[in-house]
Amino acid sequence: METVVKRTYEGLFLVDSGEAAADWKQVTGAIEKILSRSEAEVVSLRKWDDRRLAYEINKKNRGTYILAYFDCDPDRIGSIERDVQLSEKVIRVLILRTDRMTAEMMDKATPAMVESAAAEARVAAAEARAAEAIAAAEAKAAEAAVEAEAVPEESEDTKPEDSPPEDSDDAKPEDSLPATSADKSPGESESAESVDSVEPVESEAAEESDDKE
Numbered sequence: 059m060e061t062v063v064k065r066t067y068e069g070l071f072l073v074d075s076g077e078a079a080a081d082w083k084q085v086t087g088a089i090e091k092i093l094s095r096s097e098a099e100v101v102s103l104r105k106w107d108d109r110r111l112a113y114e115i116n117k118k119n120r121g122t123y124i125l126a127y128f129d130c131d132p133d134r135i136g137s138i139e140r141d142v143q144l145s146e147k148v149i150r151v152l153i154l155r156t157d158r159m160t161a162e163m164m165d166k167a168t169p170a171m172v173e174s175a176a177a178e179a180r181v182a183a184a185e186a187r188a189a190e191a192i193a194a195a196e197a198k199a200a201e202a203a204v205e206a207e208a209v210p211e212e213s214e215d216t217k218p219e220d221s222p223p224e225d226s227d228d229a230k231p232e233d234s235l236p237a238t239s240a241d242k243s244p245g246e247s248e249s250a251e252s253v254d255s256v257e258p259v260e261s262e263a264a265e266e267s268d269d270k271e
Contacts, residue, residue, distance in 0.1 A: 064099070064129040066159055071124040071142070072150040075108055078122040088147035089124060096137045098130035107169040115149055127156070127164050
């Protein structure tokens with residue numbers, strides 16, 4: 059019995075983007091079914107990218123590329139290509155032999171995976187910013203509430219003391235009262251008495267001068 063030597067191949071399958079988005083399992087199932095008919099062993103199968111087609115194919119302007127690595131008998135590659143032509147799910151296929159392809163190279167991130175990771179990072183960053191904004195708003199609201207509670211206490215603590223009663227209009231200052239003899243100093247009272255005693259002397263002298271005339 060002849061032993062079949064299988065080779066590793068890379069297949070890039072083109073499918074309708076709308077169908078891939080609507081039912082991914084059905085599309086990938088159709089590809090796996092084509093490969094199994096030729097006794098190919100699937101190593102990996104994943105989405106490569108969504109692209110705009112260079113020209114319209116089957117009235118389709120956009121397509122989804124699915125990258126598959128599989129081990130297959132070289133004599134069966136032709137049958138795989140014929141099945142793709144008859145398939146209603148797969149539009150085109152490009153198969154290349156990749157004997158030197160390592161497992162690390164097969165696991166390399168595809169453009170779709172890179173875009174998906176970038177989209178997830180953007181979503182995570184947006185969620186983090188939203189969470190920070192909510193936390194800042196809550197902290198500001200809590201601070202405002204604390205300040206609002208502290209305002210009445212401060213007003214009570216800083217209440218001004220009762221001002222002393224103002225002097226009434228009827229009250230007169232001491233300077234406006236007439237000075238009495240008791241309020242005068244001893245020197246002032248003596249000078250006033252001496253003036254009173256001098257005035258009669260002068261009047262008597264005037265009377266004597268009149269008699270002589």
